[in-house]
Amino acid sequence: MIPIALPLLDEAEAEAAHAAVLSGWVSQGPQVEAFEREFAALVGAPHACAVSNCTSALHLALKALDVGPGDEVITVSHSFIATANCIRYCGARPVFVDIGAEGYNIDPERVAAAITPRTRAIVAVHQMGMPCDLAALVEIADRGGLALVEDAACAAGSQINIDGDWEPIGRPRGDIACFSFHPRKVITTGEGGMITTRDPALDRRFRLLRQHGMSAPDTVRHASPTVIFEDYLMVGFNYRMTDIQAAIGRGQLKRLPELVARRRTLAARYGEMLAPLGLGLPGEPAWARSNWQSYCVRLPDEVDQREVMQRMLDRGVATRRGIMCAHREAPFANGAARADLRLSERAQDRCILLPLYAQMSEDDQRHVAAALKAELRLQA
Structure with missing residues (x-):
């Protein structure tokens, strides 16, 4: 796993x-x-x-x-x-x-x-x-x-x-x-x-x-x-x-500079591996350098988020759905008038977070990319 x-x-x-x-x-x-x-x-x-x-x-x-x-x-x-x-x-x-x-x-x-x-x-x-x-x-x-x-x-x-x-x-x-x-x-x-x-x-x-x-x-x-x-x-x-x-x-x-450098390398490699798959890939503004705490990709509209995540889990790859929206949860879903939050909702519903940690090998990343590619083909 x-x-x-x-x-x-x-x-x-x-x-x-x-x-x-x-x-x-x-x-x-x-x-x-x-x-x-x-x-x-x-x-x-x-x-x-x-x-x-x-x-x-x-x-x-x-x-x-x-x-x-x-x-x-x-x-x-x-x-x-x-x-x-x-x-x-x-x-x-x-x-x-x-x-x-x-x-x-x-x-x-x-x-x-x-x-x-x-x-x-x-x-x-x-x-x-x-x-x-x-x-x-x-x-x-x-x-x-x-x-x-x-x-x-x-x-x-x-x-x-x-x-x-x-x-x-x-x-x-x-x-x-x-x-x-x-x-x-x-x-x-x-x-x-x-x-x-x-x-x-x-x-x-x-x-x-x-x-x-x-x-x-x-x-x-x-x-x-x-x-x-x-x-x-x-x-x-x-x-x-x-x-x-x-x-x-x-x-x-003491490890932080090394950990950030490693995660930036992993994020760049994900970008290369996943570029052909038709995903929405994350990027950095010119004025930002991320520590890449998470690597978030946006799925094509025709793909079922939960099914992709489950099938990847079956293949030994853990993922998480896009970042939650608090206004959809019970303490804040009170029917109060609020601003349009459609981009936030879309990010939760269409994105998944892929594994990313300093100990990941290139083979680990290839396995993640291959599992995701296989599931995208199944749902195409």
Whole structure:
């Protein structure tokens, strides 16, 4: 079986986790602090705050920006449901706009058209690791006095060219960027997330909110030669990362450039292998360099998506359908008037994600391409 994804973990990460376990400090502690420093340095962000997952990162981002009841947040439906859920967690209303005609990212023109007096923020997703048009979105946010949050769950290692310079996703260009370290991402800590920002006040709020609003974290209290009584300054959450996860993450960070380079090679090879099959193949804008967290192809209109996926599974190749649309799921399918989302729906219904991971061999990719070719011929 060729899986849809496979994390690259070996003895280096096992030894790092082993050392963290034996250190006696397994909750949020010195490894988390080191991971935050190293991640911030890698993406060029002044501040990075580690949390339990990217869902909690997005939730804290919106809470720190004081998004609340009565507010509207513009985002895409075409994303994992956590993007929309986090807006609801704050009591705000997600306003869904469609993706662009090219690619699978939010359309800045539709964002601009969706702004109302109640709009508080924009959540822009770098879908499948492909950077969205940050230059246009920053201009829209600045013009409207809106916060811009980058859902960079899939985008560790991706780059964007703004003003002639290449820079990593996560610096960030918006107010906040949120990352995931789920096993399907390019680097993993099992579960885990990171929030980056240029604003020290926002970073302080993240750190309070992730640990019950506690004024003095455990590292400070344990290191202090005098007794410290902590205060609880706000209603917070338990969104901490463990030192075991952070130790693994520090090892994964060292691999990130190599992993991205490998995935870019694999994506280019897929492009060559699949070009004759009549599929809609993904491409990069001239100003974007994707980490290729996923490789998404659009099937011909006459082909049955589920049947292709099942027959490929029967041939030993795992796939996934196109990225979901939150507005079609029970929590958001409430009959409310919404913008035209036909491009998002078409992407979900006509696309499939192919296996892509660093350990894939050329023979693995040939097998995937051959299985897909066979099924397309059967349904032609």
